[in-house]
Amino acid sequence: xxxxxxxxxxxxxxxxxxxxxxxxxxxxxxxxxxxxxxxxxxxxxxxxxxxxxxxxxxxxxxxxxxxxxxxxxxxxxxxxxxxxxxxxxxxxxxxxxxxxxxxxxxxxxxxxxxxxxxxxxxxxxxxxxxxxxxxxxxxxxxxxxxxxxxxxxxxxxxxxxxxxxxxxxxxxxxxxxxxxxxxxxxxxxxxxxxxxxxxxxxxxxxxxxxxxxxxxxxxxxxxxxxxxxxxxxxxxxxxxxxxxxxxxxxxxxxxxxxxxxxxxxxxxxxxxxxxxxxxxxxxxxxxxxxxxxxxxxxxxxxxxxxxxxxxxxxxxxxxxxxxxxxxxxxxxxxxxxxxxxxxxxxxxxxxxxxxxx
Amino acid sequence: xxxxxxxxxxxxxxxxxxxxxxxxxxxxxxxxxxxxxxxxxxxxxxxxxxxxxxxxxxxxxxxxxxxxxxxxxxxxxxxxxxxxxxxxxxxxxxxxxxxxxxxxxxxxxxxxxxxxxxxxxxxxxxxxxxxxxxxxxxxxxxxxxxxxxxxxxxxxxxxxxxxxxxxxxxxxxxxxxxxxxxxxxxxxxxxxxxxxxxxxxxxxxxxxxxxxxxxxxxxxxxxxxxxxxxxxxxxxxxxxxxxxxxxxxxxxxxxxxxxxxxxxxxxxxxxxxxxxxxxxxxxxxxxxxxxxxxxxxxxxxxxxxxxxxxxxxxxxxxxxxxxxxxxxxxxxxxxxxxxxxxxxxxxxxxxxxxxxx
Numbered sequence: 001x002x003x004x005x006x007x008x009x010x011x012x013x014x015x016x017x018x019x020x021x022x023x024x025x026x027x028x029x030x031x032x033x034x035x036x037x038x039x040x041x042x043x044x045x046x047x048x049x050x051x052x053x054x055x056x057x058x059x060x061x062x063x064x065x066x067x068x069x070x071x072x073x074x075x076x077x078x079x080x081x082x083x084x085x086x087x088x089x090x091x092x093x094x095x096x097x098x099x100x101x102x103x104x105x106x107x108x109x110x111x112x113x114x115x116x117x118x119x120x121x122x123x124x125x126x127x128x129x130x131x132x133x134x135x136x137x138x139x140x141x142x143x144x145x146x147x148x149x150x151x152x153x154x155x156x157x158x159x160x161x162x163x164x165x166x167x168x169x170x171x172x173x174x175x176x177x178x179x180x181x182x183x184x185x186x187x188x189x190x191x192x193x194x195x196x197x198x199x200x201x202x203x204x205x206x207x208x209x210x211x212x213x214x215x216x217x218x219x220x221x222x223x224x225x226x227x228x229x230x231x232x233x234x235x236x237x238x239x240x241x242x243x244x245x246x247x248x249x250x251x252x253x254x255x256x257x258x259x260x261x262x263x264x265x266x267x268x269x270x271x272x273x274x275x276x277x278x279x280x281x282x283x284x285x286x287x288x289x290x291x292x293x294x295x296x297x298x299x300x301x302x303x304x305x306x307x308x309x310x311x312x313x314x315x316x317x318x319x320x321x322x323x324x325x326x327x328x329x330x331x332x333x334x335x336x337x338x339x340x341x342x343x344x345x346x347x348x349x350x351x352x353x354x355x356x357x
Numbered sequence: 358x359x360x361x362x363x364x365x366x367x368x369x370x371x372x373x374x375x376x377x378x379x380x381x382x383x384x385x386x387x388x389x390x391x392x393x394x395x396x397x398x399x400x401x402x403x404x405x406x407x408x409x410x411x412x413x414x415x416x417x418x419x420x421x422x423x424x425x426x427x428x429x430x431x432x433x434x435x436x437x438x439x440x441x442x443x444x445x446x447x448x449x450x451x452x453x454x455x456x457x458x459x460x461x462x463x464x465x466x467x468x469x470x471x472x473x474x475x476x477x478x479x480x481x482x483x484x485x486x487x488x489x490x491x492x493x494x495x496x497x498x499x500x501x502x503x504x505x506x507x508x509x510x511x512x513x514x515x516x517x518x519x520x521x522x523x524x525x526x527x528x529x530x531x532x533x534x535x536x537x538x539x540x541x542x543x544x545x546x547x548x549x550x551x552x553x554x555x556x557x558x559x560x561x562x563x564x565x566x567x568x569x570x571x572x573x574x575x576x577x578x579x580x581x582x583x584x585x586x587x588x589x590x591x592x593x594x595x596x597x598x599x600x601x602x603x604x605x606x607x608x609x610x611x612x613x614x615x616x617x618x619x620x621x622x623x624x625x626x627x628x629x630x631x632x633x634x635x636x637x638x639x640x641x642x643x644x645x646x647x648x649x650x651x652x653x654x655x656x657x658x659x660x661x662x663x664x665x666x667x668x669x670x671x672x673x674x675x676x677x678x679x680x681x682x683x684x685x686x687x688x689x690x691x692x693x694x695x696x697x698x699x700x701x702x703x704x705x706x707x708x709x710x711x712x713x714x
Contacts, residue, residue: 193547202669216607219606221680225680253575253614298665308655308656315555319572319576320576323576
C-alpha cells in the first residue's frame with residue numbers, strides 16, 4: 001500500500017523486469033483486475049494477495065454506492081475471471097466475501113477488507129517462510145551427500161518472492177540454504193513464452209547472490225541425463241488434495257525427465273494452493289493465453305517495450321499457460337506444515353481439518 | 358552453385374528467415390566453414406552437402422598450391438570443427454577425401470570434387486524423397502483411423518527442406534501426405550533458443566500450405582495429455598547403429614511425453630545420419646554453443662537484426678544444442694530403405710552392407 005495514501009495499492013510491474021524496477025499505483029478494483037490479467041503481477045500467492053487488495057479497493061469504491069453488495073460481487077467476478085488456473089485467487093475472494101458479509105457500515109466494510117487483505121498477504125509470507133524451513137532440511141541432507149559440492153537444483157518459471165508476498169515457494173528453501181551457507185547452484189529454465197525464468201527468477205537469484213545458470217526449456221532432459229541435477233524444485237498454481245500438480249506449462253516435461261533419471265521432483269506450495277474440492281488433476285482448468293506471446297518475444301529496453309517477431313505473421317500459435325503433472329511423478333510436496341507424499345491420505349494427515357467428517 | 362560463375366556456391370542465409378529470403382555467395386572453404394558454424398546453413402543433410410561443396414571450393418583454391426593435399430586437409434579439418442554432433446559433416450568430408458585421392462592434376466581434383474559434392478547433394482535429396490514415400494504409408498494408416506479428421510503431427514526444430522537439399526527428412530512424409538490429399542495438421546515446437554521451429558519450419562509449412570500451429574517447447578506434454586497429437590515426427594543429427602537418436606535439444610523431452618501418453622514417436626533420417634561406429638548414444642558429442650543465444654532473442658526486422666535481452670546481463674547461460682533420446686523411447690526409424698525398429702538387428706537388416714563380417 002502507498003505510504004501516505006491509503007486509497008492506493010502499490011505493486012511491482014513485473015513486465016519490466018529485469019530491465020527496470022517500476023512501482024505501479026493501483027487505484028481501483030478494475031485496475032487491479034487488469035494488472036492480474038495482463039500479468040503486471042503474477043504467481044500463485046501474489047495473485048491471491050493482489051485479489052485481496054483488489055477487494056479492498058472495491059470496498060473503498062462502494063462507500064457511496066446504493067447497492068454495495070452487488071458492486072462488490074461484480075468486482076469479485078471481474079477479479080475471478082482474470083486467471084482461471086491458480087486457486088489462490090478464488091480463495092482470497094472467498095475470504096473477503098466472508099469477512100465483509102457482517103459489516104454494518106461502509107467504514108466497517110473498508111476496515112474489514114483492509115484487515116483481510118493484509119492477513120492474506122501476511123499468511124502467504126508466513127507460509128513461504130515455513131516452506132523455506134522444511135525445504136532447507138531436504139537440501140541439507142542432499143548437501144551432506146555432495147560433500148561440499150553445490151547441490152544442483154533445477155527450477156521452472158518463477159516461484160520466487162516475485163510470485164508471492166515474500167520468500168517465494170520454490171525459492172524459499174534455496175534462500176534458506178544460502179543463509180545457512182549450504183552451497184547451491186540453480187538451473188533456471190528460461191520458461192517460454194513469457195520468460196519468467198530468465199526475466200524474473202534469474203534476476204531474483206542475482207539480487208540474492210545465489211549462483212545460477214539460465215538454460216533453454218529444452219535443456220532440462222540433457223542436464224539430468226548428464227547427472228547435473230540433484231533436485232527439481234517448482235511451485236504450483238493449483239494442487240488437488242490427491243496430489244496432482246498444475247504449474248507453469250512445461251513442468252510436466254521436467255517431471256518426466258526427473259523420473260527417467262531418478263532425480264527427486266519436489267513441489268513447494270502454501271496450503272492456499274491446494275484445491276480441496278478436486279480429486280482429478282485433469283479437471284483443473286488450463287488457462288489459454290494469446291498466441292502472440294509465442295510468436296513474439298518482448299523485452300523492455302531503453303525506456304520502451306521492444307517486441308520482435310519470431311515467426312511468420314501468417315502462422316497461427318496457441319498458448320496453454322499451464323500443464324498438470326500427475327501425482328505419480330511427484331516425489332513430495334513441501335508445505336508450511338512439512339513435507340508429505342503426493343496422495344490424499346498423506347496430504348490430509350498434514351491438514352486434518354480438511355478431512356470430510 | 359551460381360548460374361554463371363562456377364567458382365561461387367550459393368546458399369540461403371537461413372538466419373534471416375522468415376523475414377527475408379537472402380541468397381549468399383560463398384567463395385572459399387573458409388567462408389563455408391563460417392556459414393556452417395554460424396548457422397547460415399544448418400540441418401543434418403544440408404550441413405553434409407555444404408561441407409561437400411566446401412571441399413569443392415577448397416579444391417579450386419588449391420589449384421595453384423604447392424602442397425595441395427596439405428591445404429585440402431586443413432580445409433577439411435576447419436569444416437569438421439564447425440559442428441561436432443551431426444555425422445553427415447564427417448561423412449561428406451570422408452567422401453571428398455576418397456574421391457580426390459586419386460586425382461593426378463588440379464583440374465582432375467576440381468572435377469572430382471564437384472562431381473562428389475553434387476552426388477552428396479543428389480543422394481540427400483533422393484533419400485529424403487524415399488523417406489517421404491515410406492513415411493506416407495504410416496500417415497495414411499493413421500488417417501484411416503482418424504476417419505477424415507486431420508492427422509495431428511508434432512515436430513521439433515526444422516528437419517524440413519531447409520535442413521536438407523530437398524523434401525527434408527521429418528517433413529518429407531508430411532509433404533507427401535499433403536500431395537496425396539491426406540489431411541494433416543502440424544504442431545510446430547518453437548525450438549528455443551534459435552527458434553528454428555517458429556522461424557523455419559512454420560515458414561516452410563506456410564510456403565507449402567500445410568496447416569500448422571506454433572507452440573512453445575513447454576507445451577508438447579499438455580498437447581499430448583489432451584489427446585491432440587497422433588504422431589511425433591522428428592529428424593536426427595546422428596543416430597547410432599543401435600538406435601539411439603541425437604537430435605535438437607528438447608527432442609528427448611518430447612519422446613518422454615510421447616511414451617507417457619502412448620503417442621508413436623518416429624525419427625526420419627537418411628542413412629547418412631547413422632553413425633556406424635557408435636554403439637552407445639551417450640558417447641555422441643553434444644555441441645555446446647554460446648550462452649548468448651539463450652539470453653537474447655534475435656529477429657531480422659526492417660532491414661536489420663534486432664536483438665533483445667531476455668535475461669539480466671549478469672546471469673550466466675549455457676546452451677547445449679542437442680540431446681540424445683535413448684532407443685527405447687523411439688517407436689521407429691524412417692529411412693530411405695523403409696521403416697525399422699530402433700535396434701541393431703533391425704537397422705542392420707535394412708543396411709546389411711554395414712554388418713561386420
